[in-house]
Amino acid sequence: MRAELGAGLPAWVLRAAIGVVAAGVAWVLAVNGVEWPALALYGALVVAAAAIPASAAVALIIGFPAAAMVVTTDEPSWPGVFALVVLLHLLHVLSAYAAVLPGGSRVHLDALKAPAKRFAVVQLSVLAFAVVVLLLPVGRTDAVVEVVGLVCAVGLVVGAVLLMRRKG
Amino acid sequence: MNRAERLREAFTSGRGAHWHPTDALVRGLALGIGMVVLGGLLHEVELVLFGAPLLLSTLLALVTPVVGTPQVRVRGLPRTGEIGAAKSVVEVDPGLGAEVMAIRLPGVGEGIGPVHLVSASVREIEVVLRRDAWGEGVDLRPDHLVAGPDALFVHGPVTAAERGRVILPPVEALPAGLLPARAVGLVGAHRARRPGDSVELRDIRAFQPGDRLRRIDWRVSLRASGMAGSAEGTNLHVREHHAEADADVVLALDTRHDVGAELGDWSSPVRATSGLVFGRSLGEWSLTARGTTVRPGGSLDLAVRAAASLAAGYLRQGDRVGLVDLGRPQLGARAGAGRRQLLRLRNQLVVCARSAGWAQRPVLRPEQVPHGALVVVLSPFLDAEVVELAVHAARRGNLVLAVDVLPSPLRADPETPWGETALKVIRLEHDVRLEAMRQHGVAVLPWGAPIAGVLRAARTARRVSR
Numbered sequence: 001m002r003a004e005l006g007a008g009l010p011a012w013v014l015r016a017a018i019g020v021v022a023a024g025v026a027w028v029l030a031v032n033g034v035e036w037p038a039l040a041l042y043g044a045l046v047v048a049a050a051a052i053p054a055s056a057a058v059a060l061i062i063g064f065p066a067a068a069m070v071v072t073t074d075e076p077s078w079p080g081v082f083a084l085v086v087l088l089h090l091l092h093v094l095s096a097y098a099a100v101l102p103g104g105s106r107v108h109l110d111a112l113k114a115p116a117k118r119f120a121v122v123q124l125s126v127l128a129f130a131v132v133v134l135l136l137p138v139g140r141t142d143a144v145v146e147v148v149g150l151v152c153a154v155g156l157v158v159g160a161v162l163l164m165r166r167k168g
Numbered sequence: 169m170n171r172a173e174r175l176r177e178a179f180t181s182g183r184g185a186h187w188h189p190t191d192a193l194v195r196g197l198a199l200g201i202g203m204v205v206l207g208g209l210l211h212e213v214e215l216v217l218f219g220a221p222l223l224l225s226t227l228l229a230l231v232t233p234v235v236g237t238p239q240v241r242v243r244g245l246p247r248t249g250e251i252g253a254a255k256s257v258v259e260v261d262p263g264l265g266a267e268v269m270a271i272r273l274p275g276v277g278e279g280i281g282p283v284h285l286v287s288a289s290v291r292e293i294e295v296v297l298r299r300d301a302w303g304e305g306v307d308l309r310p311d312h313l314v315a316g317p318d319a320l321f322v323h324g325p326v327t328a329a330e331r332g333r334v335i336l337p338p339v340e341a342l343p344a345g346l347l348p349a350r351a352v353g354l355v356g357a358h359r360a361r362r363p364g365d366s367v368e369l370r371d372i373r374a375f376q377p378g379d380r381l382r383r384i385d386w387r388v389s390l391r392a393s394g395m396a397g398s399a400e401g402t403n404l405h406v407r408e409h410h411a412e413a414d415a416d417v418v419l420a421l422d423t424r425h426d427v428g429a430e431l432g433d434w435s436s437p438v439r440a441t442s443g444l445v446f447g448r449s450l451g452e453w454s455l456t457a458r459g460t461t462v463r464p465g466g467s468l469d470l471a472v473r474a475a476a477s478l479a480a481g482y483l484r485q486g487d488r489v490g491l492v493d494l495g496r497p498q499l500g501a502r503a504g505a506g507r508r509q510l511l512r513l514r515n516q517l518v519v520c521a522r523s524a525g526w527a528q529r530p531v532l533r534p535e536q537v538p539h540g541a542l543v544v545v546l547s548p549f550l551d552a553e554v555v556e557l558a559v560h561a562a563r564r565g566n567l568v569l570a571v572d573v574l575p576s577p578l579r580a581d582p583e584t585p586w587g588e589t590a591l592k593v594i595r596l597e598h599d600v601r602l603e604a605m606r607q608h609g610v611a612v613l614p615w616g617a618p619i620a621g622v623l624r625a626a627r628t629a630r631r632v633s634r
Contacts, residue, residue: 001289001290001291001292002257002290002291002292002293002294003286003290003292003293003294004293004294005273005275005284005286005293005294005295005296007275007276008284008285011283011285054190054191056191058192058195059195059198059199062195062199062222063199063202063203065218066203066214066215066218066219069214069218070210070212070214070215076213076214081214081217081218084214084218085217085218085220085221088218088221088222089221089222089225092192092195092196092199092221092222092225093225093318095192096190096192096196096318096319096320097268097285097315097318097319099190099191099192099319100190100270100313100315100319100322101270101283101285102283104282104283105270105282105283105284105285106275106282106283106284106285107284107285108284108285108286108287110286110287111268111269111285111286111287111288112268112285113287114267114268114287114317115267115268115317115318118225118228118317118318119225122221122224122225122228123221125224126217126220126221126224129217129220130217133213133217141211149208150208150209152208153201153204153205153208153209156201156204156205156223157201157205160197160201160226160227160230163227163230163231164189164193164197164230
């Protein structure tokens with residue numbers, strides 16, 4: 001395929017998008033009762049992550065809201081949870097692409113079509129799983145299921161490590 | 169692996185021209201697995217849902233094969249070019265599994281351009297290269313980084329080889345009357361002083377052994393015989409014609425100086441250290457002291473443009489044009505004619521400008537100037553040596569045209585109280601040098617003034633002085 005190089009968008013659009021998405025996350029947290037000092041700390045982390053997308057601050061701005069939602073609320077607010085599922089994943093993807101682009105780069109939107117499709121597929125799968133979880137009856141989990149869950153968790157870790165070693 | 173290589177490896181963390189995971193992969197795995205496992209252990213389904221997309225996208229990236237070595241090639245980039253825009257094609261083979269590619273390509277402005285994030289499905293990218301200044305330069309350096317799904321695995325960044333072009337000095341259309349149409353016997357005129365076979369009559373003389381019979385002028389011979397009272401062949405006369413010869417033009421380029429209109433920029437290192445305006449040596453005025461290339465709009469830029477335009481004009485008339493670098497005599501080009509000679513001269517002008525500014529004294533050897541050639545000295549005339557050189561060339565019998573390429577008007581250095589005074593001294597010295605050349609029969613004119621009249625006046629003055 002042959003293409004002519006257009007002007008494209010400036011790369012700071014990706015970093016600005018990180019800020020906008022993080023603002024949405026902060027709004028969800030505020031609605032769910034997270035106190036303003038925590039939100040101020042979150043804002044500082046967002047600034048650091050937008051400035052240096054390849055830093056560990058990105059991990060913090062993804063992990064912090066998840067922990068805050070679990071800690072601050074006894075009963076999950078499902079709309080907020082669904083919003084965070086989308087927004088936190090978006091933060092992860094945007095930061096990954098912003099991290100490989102130097103300042104002053106140009107982003108051509110055609111390049112982001114394939115990642116957008118995969119993002120949609122992953123989100124639909126997870127939201128479908130969430131709907132199934134919502135429809136399941138709430139009650140005590142059997143010990144067998146607990147053990148199977150633990151084995152699955154260990155298997156997940158081992159599998160990921162093996163895949164990493166094979167690729168690395 | 170020596171210590172330096174180990175240090176480099178430690179600093180770059182194994183980045184470079186091979187596929188390697190990014191921080192985003194570690195983040196996706198750690199957060200994804202951590203939140204899913206922790207959510208399962210703590211019976212917090214929200215945590216599982218938060219971690220699931222990260223884990224899923226990371227696992228997708230891990231199972232997608234990303235192999236092969238991305239290749240980037242530049243096609244259709246000529247070695248030389250003209251000022252303006254040109255097109256080239258960058259061929260890309262990103263390898264299997266690549267999804268996006270960050271590649272440095274020229275954008276809207278000049279230079280090697282910014283990094284562009286493009287889809288890895290593109291195999292050929294058409295780029296527009298723009299250069300607004302003549303000389304050597306880098307047009308393309310396709311540094312690239314190829315990324316797999318979600319940029320969790322990348323190949324690179326790879327610093328590519330620089331690809332450049334030589335932009336030839338532009339040929340400006342000279343205004344009508346700038347070139348002498350027929351400077352008789354000297355330039356562009358195809359009549360030489362020696363006898364030859366043209367149709368233009370040179371002389372009628374007595375027959376000599378070796379003369380061709382068809383050159384005998386019977387009318388003159390009979391009249392001469394009648395006056396002498398003899399019909400014998402002793403009073404035979406022949407018609408002698410002028411020879412037709414190619415005229416030679418030598419463009420003598422003074423590459424020792426490159427000065428602009430701002431006097432303050434002429435030798436700023438000296439001013440910064442000593443604060444002196446006077447007492448600069450030629451080396452301090454030269455380019456080597458600054459370590460820069462040709463100054464846009466400066467005297468060397470003007471001289472090169474003038475040389476290219478003059479060469480084009482004379483070659484169009486059918487004359488033979490050569491080039492002499494007064495700073496580096498070995499960089500000249502021998503006289504020749506035709507379109508290829510114009511290309512050769514424009515290339516050589518770039519070469520001369522690249523290595524400008526190292527010589528203290530100008531050099532123009534007699535053997536570099538063909539007999540009877542027009543010598544065009546292109547210089548800002550900032551020292552007496554180049555004036556002596558022009559006068560010596562005139563004394564050897566050549567018609568010399570001194571083209572003054574000193575930027576005008578000059579502006580004084582506003583940062584020193586001696587600025588205006590220095591400007592006056594420089595102007596006066598410059599005027600004295602130009603007047604001295606005029607008095608020695610050298611035609612002097614600033615670049616852009618009509619040449620023909622000045623050359624004619626100089627030729628007349630030389631005949632009178634003889």
